[in-house]
Amino acid sequence: MQQALRREEKLFKLAGGELPATKGLGLSRFLPSAARQEANLRIWKRIYHTPALLKRAFVRSGLPAQLVTMLTANWKHNGRIPLRVHTLLSADPDFGKLIVRAGNRLALIATLNTPVRAASVFGKIAAQVPGVSFVAPLQQITGIFKQIRRRAIWLVLAGYLLISMLLIWRYGRRDALRMLYPPLVSLVVTLGALGWLNQPVNIFVIVGLILVLGIGRDYSVFLREGNPESFSTALGVTLAALATFCSFGMLALSAIPALHAFGLTTLIGILVSYLTVPLAVVPRARSIA
Incomplete structure (x- = not known):
C-alpha cells in the first residue's frame, strides 16, 4: 500500500508540474504515504515550537491570535498517530472504491481531469x-472505431467488386x-x-x-428483370424508396450524432439511387414499320 501511495503522489506531482490546471483525484489525496x-x-512540530511565528501568521491571515494558544494546547495534548488505511475506510467505506485487490497484490485507481489533447502528455x-x-478510455474507444471504419471501407470496396462480378x-x-450506375453515382454524390x-x-x-449499395443495386435489378415501361414496376421501385425514406x-x-449520420447518409444515397436508376435501363431497339 505504501509503495502504491508513493507512486500516486509522484504521479500527481509530475502531472501538476507539467500541466498546472490538472486536477487529480486519488487515495493519496486523503491518505498520504507514511x-x-x-x-x-x-x-x-517546527511551527508549534515557535508560537510567535504562528501567531504572526494568524494575524496576517485575519484570524484571532487567541486561536494560537488553543491550537498549541490541543497539539500538546493530543497524540499524533499516523493515519492508517483501515481508519480511513472505517470513517468512509467509499474510499475502498479506489483500491483494487488481486490476491496479495493491490492497485490504486487515480483520475486525472484533463482535456483530451493532453492525454498523450x-x-x-x-x-x-x-x-x-495510464488508461484513456476515450482514446481507446476512438481507436477501436477507427479500426472498424477502415475495415468497413474495405468491405464496401469488396462488396462493390463482388457485386460487379456477379452482375457481369x-x-x-x-x-x-x-446497372452499377445508380450505386456508384449515389456513393460519389453522398460523400x-x-x-x-x-x-x-x-x-x-x-x-x-x-x-445504399445494396438497395441501389436492387432498384437496378428490379428494372432489369421487370418491364421498365410498366407502371407496376415503377410503382414498386417508388414504394420501396419511400419505405426506405420513412424508415431509415x-x-x-435525430439529435443523436450516430443516428443522424446514418440517417443522413441513407437519405441522400437512396434519393440519388432512385433518381439515377433509369440509367440502368437497357435501351430496347424498336422497329419502324
Whole structure:
C-alpha cells in the first residue's frame, strides 16, 4: 500500500508540474504515504515550537491570535498517530472504491481531469513512474472505431467488386456497367454532400453506404428483370424508396450524432439511387414499320 501511495503522489506531482490546471483525484489525496505524513509532522512540530511565528501568521491571515494558544494546547495534548488505511475506510467505506485487490497484490485507481489533447502528455508522465499504467478510455474507444471504419471501407470496396462480378456473370459486361450506375453515382454524390455539410465519415456513415449499395443495386435489378415501361414496376421501385425514406431516412432528424449520420447518409444515397436508376435501363431497339 505504501509503495502504491508513493507512486500516486509522484504521479500527481509530475502531472501538476507539467500541466498546472490538472486536477487529480486519488487515495493519496486523503491518505498520504507514511513518509509524507512524517514529513508533514516534522513541519508542524517546527511551527508549534515557535508560537510567535504562528501567531504572526494568524494575524496576517485575519484570524484571532487567541486561536494560537488553543491550537498549541490541543497539539500538546493530543497524540499524533499516523493515519492508517483501515481508519480511513472505517470513517468512509467509499474510499475502498479506489483500491483494487488481486490476491496479495493491490492497485490504486487515480483520475486525472484533463482535456483530451493532453492525454498523450499524461501517457508520457505515467511512463516515468514505475508500476503506473495510464488508461484513456476515450482514446481507446476512438481507436477501436477507427479500426472498424477502415475495415468497413474495405468491405464496401469488396462488396462493390463482388457485386460487379456477379452482375457481369449474369448480364454481361456492358449491361452490368449500366446497372452499377445508380450505386456508384449515389456513393460519389453522398460523400460529396456529406463533405459539403461538414459531416465526418465515421463508421455509421460507412454502414449507411453499405445499405445504399445494396438497395441501389436492387432498384437496378428490379428494372432489369421487370418491364421498365410498366407502371407496376415503377410503382414498386417508388414504394420501396419511400419505405426506405420513412424508415431509415427519417433518422437524419435525430439529435443523436450516430443516428443522424446514418440517417443522413441513407437519405441522400437512396434519393440519388432512385433518381439515377433509369440509367440502368437497357435501351430496347424498336422497329419502324
